[in-house]
Amino acid sequence: MSSNKTLALKQKQLALFSIESCIGNTLLDYDQLPRFLHGRNNKVLTAAQHAELPYRQVALSDGEVFQIKPAEIEEPTAEGEAINRKYIYPGTRESIVEEAIIDFAKKGEFSWDVGSAGYVYDGSGALKVLFTMYSLRKHLTERGKEYKFTELREALSVLLGARYKRFFVGEIKVGNSIFRSARKEFHYLSAIGTLSTGDQMDSPVKAADVIEVTLSNEATQKIIAGDYRTYDSRLSLSMDSPVARYIYKKLSQKWLNVNTKGEAGMHYEIRQNETISDAGYPLSSQATKRNSTMLSAIDELTRKGVIEPLKSVHVVEQKRGRKIVEVKMLVFPTQDFVDQQISASIRKKKNSIAMKKM
Numbered sequence: 001m002s003s004n005k006t007l008a009l010k011q012k013q014l015a016l017f018s019i020e021s022c023i024g025n026t027l028l029d030y031d032q033l034p035r036f037l038h039g040r041n042n043k044v045l046t047a048a049q050h051a052e053l054p055y056r057q058v059a060l061s062d063g064e065v066f067q068i069k070p071a072e073i074e075e076p077t078a079e080g081e082a083i084n085r086k087y088i089y090p091g092t093r094e095s096i097v098e099e100a101i102i103d104f105a106k107k108g109e110f111s112w113d114v115g116s117a118g119y120v121y122d123g124s125g126a127l128k129v130l131f132t133m134y135s136l137r138k139h140l141t142e143r144g145k146e147y148k149f150t151e152l153r154e155a156l157s158v159l160l161g162a163r164y165k166r167f168f169v170g171e172i173k174v175g176n177s178i179f180r181s182a183r184k185e186f187h188y189l190s191a192i193g194t195l196s197t198g199d200q201m202d203s204p205v206k207a208a209d210v211i212e213v214t215l216s217n218e219a220t221q222k223i224i225a226g227d228y229r230t231y232d233s234r235l236s237l238s239m240d241s242p243v244a245r246y247i248y249k250k251l252s253q254k255w256l257n258v259n260t261k262g263e264a265g266m267h268y269e270i271r272q273n274e275t276i277s278d279a280g281y282p283l284s285s286q287a288t289k290r291n292s293t294m295l296s297a298i299d300e301l302t303r304k305g306v307i308e309p310l311k312s313v314h315v316v317e318q319k320r321g322r323k324i325v326e327v328k329m330l331v332f333p334t335q336d337f338v339d340q341q342i343s344a345s346i347r348k349k350k351n352s353i354a355m356k357k358m
Contacts, residue, residue: 007123010224014121016351017223018108023340024233025106026249027222034058034066034280035164035188036095038242041282043089045070050087061274064166069185071161073154088154090162092242093147097155098188100139101213103233105129105223120212127220129213130195136211143237156213160189190216226351229253230344235304243297246279248306251337258333258341267314270294272327287324298329308332 017025037043037056045053050070058066070087110118110130117131117139133149140147147155165185191214215223222228231252239245247270251258257265272294277283284290301307314330333341 010121010123013224013226013351014109014119014127016226017228018106018119019347022106022230022347024103024231024236025223025228026231026236026252027102027219028227028229028253030219030222031249032246032253032278033164033166034060034278035068035162036091036242036280037068037089038092038095038280039282043091045087045089047085047087056089058277058280060166061271061278064168067165067167069163069165071158073157073161088158088161090158093151094155094158094162095242095245096140096145096237097136097152098159099233099237100136101129101131101215103139103237104131104135105215106233125217125220126190127215127223129215130210131213132210140237143234144240145237156189156192156211160187160192163187186218187216188219190214226348230340230347232340235306239300239304241297241300243276243279243281243293244300244304246281247275247297247301248304250275251306251331251333252341252344255333255341256345258338260333260335260338267330267332270298270329270331272329274326291327294327294329298331301331305334305336307337308334 042049055067055069058068060066068089070089073086073088074083075086076083104117105119105127107116107118110116110120117129117135120128120130133152136152137147137149140152163185164187191212193212193214194209195212196209229252231249236245236248239248251268255265255268257263258268259265273283273290276290276293281293284293295310298307298310302309308331310329310331314332316328317324318326318328
């Protein structure tokens, strides 16, 4: 395939990604990884603390282990002579900023004449998202998330510096050789820069600088390949519970045969402990706290119109002796969520047909 045709295919896919009627895109599989630690404790480490614990691991329900390395952040001391180093794990703040960046990418190509956030793609393989700090803060404030500019800048630095790895525990024997199955280390953002608006005198962009975020190859390829699913990004960003946001994305990605007609797909099973852990949320040793975390997420999904109110008859506790080891919950969709999934499937099919015609 010629380079011109390859570029045309990529530009076509980006146009489909940012189609005007799109309410949001969640990257398949990628958005289901616990890349963020949502607990409040031990997310900011000193150099000494980091030396003792250089990474965190989350055991995934599919048998894999997900490893997170924090970002190294340098900042001057009060005297301005020395440099302090601290290590920050990506958390809820970073997950929200990352989601907003992808949301900006769906707004279409960035133009100085228009001035609103958008993407730039030159065919070299790097997808860039451009926006101002003001537009980022405004975007999040409109969804009930208040952050100072300094907090947002730090969040971008943490997203840039954090690293991830996923692998299977144990060893795999192939013939007479033994291998440890591991995937290479990856990250989400590959670069962050600024573009001066000084030469754009007629542009409606009022900020002194425009932030230019270059997505990693992993994230870019998800978008270029159409490996995403429609979901309501405004609804997701407005959620208070990180677990609720994780479940909503999972339901949007996995619950493809959803219906309210009593057919296969009329309900979806959620495992409490598995879900909390996979979401990157601390799994308490106390059953009551685990249950409280999950019910809070379920309640928010109900209030947001994603699922119907949970009934006690649809909650089953699994016990080992007197100890509750897992709780299974059957959730049922609202008609609004069914309509979202139907529209998402139609869009996915149209995208596939359009790409085949290229």
